[in-house]
């Protein structure tokens with residue numbers, strides 16, 4: 455159904471909305487395996503677009519974009535994510551600098567380094583890998599990154615702009631989820647979206663994008679959006695997840711979402727990253743928050759872990775770095 459028609463419908467009567475959701479229930483009477491949304495392939499497409507644009511700038515004699523990544527301490531997960539980011543920089547033609555500081559680095563020292571990089575004309579994008587050690591205040595760190603270089607979208611200036619529908623840097627994971635939906639032809643307009651998880655960097659901004667007016671520059675979703683979180687009682691959670699046409703899970707509990715909790719044909723986006731022991735091999739492996747085997751028999755689309763949202767987060771960071779380089783967002 456087109457945007458205009460549905461808008462008119464909604465203005466005329468609430469009954470038309472019931473008709474819309476009724477239709478989506480009736481048309482999904484088959485039981486087939488879900489289409490697996492290939493995050494690696496989508497991320498490659500995104501990175502190739504960034505790469506082509508950068509090649510154009512370089513051909514004109516401009517310097518390529520630059521990303522500075524600061525990591526404090528040697529947390530193995532952070533190391534793996536930062537490695538993936540630097541690899542993606544190399545692939546797309548973004549020059550990068552990785553700075554690894556010892557875990558005992560003082561807040562004062564970190565803040566002064568952030569200021570130095572924020573002031574440098576050579577740096578377009580700047581981020582500090584999270585989490586930072588406990589003796590450092592995360593909020594201070596995020597706010598120290600100049601908003602025009604804040605490719606993570608974690609500075610309060612970007613959060614404020616984002617929440618008031620002004621052009622801003624949008625955090626890479628939620629922006630990446632919208633990109634997966636868009637590139638996979640999954641309609642959000644007028645649909646029911648359910649987000650499990652309300653973190654400031656993922657759940658909250660994603661719910662913002664899904665429900666926001668699609669006229670907004672980040673191609674937001676126009677979905678009816680519900681946020682569930684740790685205090686949603688389990689039986690309530692199931693009632694909500696059952697209504698979802700689009701179900702996004704970012705909680706950090708392996709196997710939280712099972713087949714009985716989802717509607718046939720739902721698009722499931724799994725943002726969970728959990729390291730668990732493989733029953734068969736005894737080795738550690740990466741799993742999401744969704745029981746992939748069960749849910750993929752009922753869902754219409756599903757993202758795997760690994761190889762789903764993770765690579766797209768990294769690709770979106772490259773896109774944000776290019777946006778910073780082009781100075782497309784203004785900060786007065």
Ligand SMILES: Nc1nc(=O)c2c([nH]1)NC[C@@H]1CN(c3ccc(C(=O)N[C@@H](CCC(=O)O)C(=O)O)cc3)C=[N+]21
Nearest residue numbers: 534535538581582583584585606760761762764765767
């Ligand atoms: N300032 C900041 N910005 C971030 O964007 C940020 C952060 N801090 N802290 C942690 C989260 C998490 N995150 C991921 C990046 C890549 C993968 C990724 O590449 N995942 C691979 C697997 C990687 C692995 O093997 O561990 C995959 O899902 O296929 C996952 C998660 C970025 N984050």
